[in-house]
Amino acid sequence: MRGRRPPRTLRWLLARYLEERILRPATAEMYAKTVETWIRDTGKPFLKDVTRRRALQWRRQVLSRASPETWNKHRRQMRALLAFAIRQGYRRGRNPFDEVGPAPAPQRLPRTVDLDDLAAIVDHLESGRSRLRPAWLWAMIVRALYLTGVRRRQLVGLRWGDVSIDRGTWLMRAETSKTRREYLVPLAREVIEDLVELRRRTALKRGRPPFATEQVYNVCLFYPRYKGPELTEPQLTQTFARLSKETGIRISPHRLRHTAATQIVQIADLESARYLLGHSSLQTTMRYVHPSMSYLKTLVDEMPVTWTRRRPRPGHDSR
Numbered sequence: 001m002r003g004r005r006p007p008r009t010l011r012w013l014l015a016r017y018l019e020e021r022i023l024r025p026a027t028a029e030m031y032a033k034t035v036e037t038w039i040r041d042t043g044k045p046f047l048k049d050v051t052r053r054r055a056l057q058w059r060r061q062v063l064s065r066a067s068p069e070t071w072n073k074h075r076r077q078m079r080a081l082l083a084f085a086i087r088q089g090y091r092r093g094r095n096p097f098d099e100v101g102p103a104p105a106p107q108r109l110p111r112t113v114d115l116d117d118l119a120a121i122v123d124h125l126e127s128g129r130s131r132l133r134p135a136w137l138w139a140m141i142v143r144a145l146y147l148t149g150v151r152r153r154q155l156v157g158l159r160w161g162d163v164s165i166d167r168g169t170w171l172m173r174a175e176t177s178k179t180r181r182e183y184l185v186p187l188a189r190e191v192i193e194d195l196v197e198l199r200r201r202t203a204l205k206r207g208r209p210p211f212a213t214e215q216v217y218n219v220c221l222f223y224p225r226y227k228g229p230e231l232t233e234p235q236l237t238q239t240f241a242r243l244s245k246e247t248g249i250r251i252s253p254h255r256l257r258h259t260a261a262t263q264i265v266q267i268a269d270l271e272s273a274r275y276l277l278g279h280s281s282l283q284t285t286m287r288y289v290h291p292s293m294s295y296l297k298t299l300v301d302e303m304p305v306t307w308t309r310r311r312p313r314p315g316h317d318s319r
Contacts, residue, residue, distance in 0.1 A: 007046045010035045017084050034077040052096040068103035112259040117249045133223045140194040147188040149260030152253040161212030261288040
């Protein structure tokens, strides 16, 4: 007689889900963190123990210590896992996370870097005052992130074979693109000049021209205190945090992308802006459309009024 099958765990379910789905490593890691957060908070590692009541209790726990966006991310991922379990016959009944709603998340303005502050940061790097090394290369990275609007993953994933200095373009490969879409990014003159200089320095350092498969903005090549053969996304984020501390100006790859997006939508039609930013829909691009405050002030100053304002005489109490 066969023994009874042990209960299926959420970790087991996640392994089956990742076998079926082709996810980016970073996305798979987020799913794993969500599962581990559930297990830590509820003490329930088994699939059969995921109920609507426990999901509601978990929502209260998460929201007591984290933002609505964090809860909504956890909910989306648990909902996808439970839906997969039901489709595959690992579990019967309804999906508990269909019955536990998202938390209202505030719609904030994009976090950007003031353009004067951005100029101050580049000057800080190029003047020799920064403790970051090599400061000249970090200045190039700041310029590239702002003038292209690419994501952190795309800059780190850029290879010399993706760069056409003659045509002035970068190829954003599908595997580095959030939308899994391959597209070309036009380069500003300053970025092209930086790439010419960076290619020269890379060739001198390696004793040969860079191979097509080698990383473009490889800080590790010029400053071996960075661990590993190539610059990684966490290293990029950590260095920008150090740059923020040095300058007192909040800056990050994501803030530079938001800054680029906010500037692009001011001067381009929406379809061109959508393409340049690598968005899959105009709805995403529209989040960056904000009229200038000076223009809005002009509008409110021109509103018609029908009264005559009586101004009090000096020293006269008008109450």
